Amino acid sequence: MNRITPITANTFRSDGGAMFGLVPKVLWSRLIEPNENNAILQRATVLLVELEDGRKALVDCGCGDPADFSERERKIHELDEEWLLPKALATQGLGLEDIDAVILGHAHWDHAGALCRADGAPQFPNADIYLRAAELECALGGDPLLYKSYPEKIRNSLRSLRERIHPVADAFGDIFPGIRMLPAPGHSAGQAAIYFEQPELAGKGTVPAAMFAGDNCPSRHHLRMVFQTAYDTEPLRTRAWKREWFPRCAEEGIWLLLTHDSSVRGIQIAADPKREYVEIDQYEF
Numbered sequence: 001m002n003r004i005t006p007i008t009a010n011t012f013r014s015d016g017g018a019m020f021g022l023v024p025k026v027l028w029s030r031l032i033e034p035n036e037n038n039a040i041l042q043r044a045t046v047l048l049v050e051l052e053d054g055r056k057a058l059v060d061c062g063c064g065d066p067a068d069f070s071e072r073e074r075k076i077h078e079l080d081e082e083w084l085l086p087k088a089l090a091t092q093g094l095g096l097e098d099i100d101a102v103i104l105g106h107a108h109w110d111h112a113g114a115l116c117r118a119d120g121a122p123q124f125p126n127a128d129i130y131l132r133a134a135e136l137e138c139a140l141g142g143d144p145l146l147y148k149s150y151p152e153k154i155r156n157s158l159r160s161l162r163e164r165i166h167p168v169a170d171a172f173g174d175i176f177p178g179i180r181m182l183p184a185p186g187h188s189a190g191q192a193a194i195y196f197e198q199p200e201l202a203g204k205g206t207v208p209a210a211m212f213a214g215d216n217c218p219s220r221h222h223l224r225m226v227f228q229t230a231y232d233t234e235p236l237r238t239r240a241w242k243r244e245w246f247p248r249c250a251e252e253g254i255w256l257l258l259t260h261d262s263s264v265r266g267i268q269i270a271a272d273p274k275r276e277y278v279e280i281d282q283y284e285f
Helices: 014-018 072-079 084-089 131-138 150-158 235-252
Strands: 002-017 039-050 057-060 101-103 128-132 165-168 174-176 179-183 190-196 209-212 255-257 266-272 276-283
Touching: 002 072, 002 084, 014 039, 039 084, 128 131, 128 179, 128 255, 131 150, 131 165, 165 266, 209 235, 235 266
Parallel strands: 057 101, 101 128, 128 165, 209 255
Antiparallel strands: 002 039, 039 057, 174 179, 179 190, 190 209, 255 266, 266 276
16 A cells, blocks of 8 residues: 655746636735735645555655755745755655655646756755656757746756656556556646555545645635636647546545645535535545
8 A cells, every 4th residue: 555645845826817827816806815926825746655565756846956046046936945855754764865766747837846956966965866758858859939938957967867757658657556647638638646545644644545746726615617827738639638537536536635725734625516616525634
């Protein structure tokens, strides 16, 4: 059985309008209050996974060390003063060198920014990297329309780690026993959802299944079909993914694990005739 412990790699703020796309502020601000800059608090939640064979994996790795960002970038993103990920791992008796695998849902700055230090050295010196082959192509394919999605630091990190990257084809989604990497296009064309069969959630016990949904559903406030980020490169596919998976999550009791929610780590959902889907249980650890 794989054991999952959600941990906070970073906290930061993003423009609330950008996080809710077409949804007017008068609606989304009822759900989460912005600050004076119209920015909302987010966690970069990553999953520490203790594999059945004893190895340790991270699902996503967060933004990285705030010291590797310029003063202007730290101010724009309202990043923490210190890097939270090493401290969180230390509470589990682990260091960065103890991580054997990093599984990336997608390769945007707030999910893959910790792969390498500013000088290009790997932050996880003993880890193999797993991501969908389609996402690797998105990041390194050179499409000028995606230059903001995959900044130079991310591209350089992926290039420098190329020999340790395992691109996962859609036909081979099983990366470890009980862990699957499923196509979840929408936020990015190559995004994956990480699916766990009968995992143990720290503090909650064994559940039938759990899914780390990535930015197709970054928080518990994104359950409506049109509640999606303005950063989505393929917004209609985000909605298509929700239409495919939310009914399954509701019917099969699959826990949705959330990457950016500032107060809960996961939710269970149910269909609702007025609001499409609503949360019926929360998970926080």
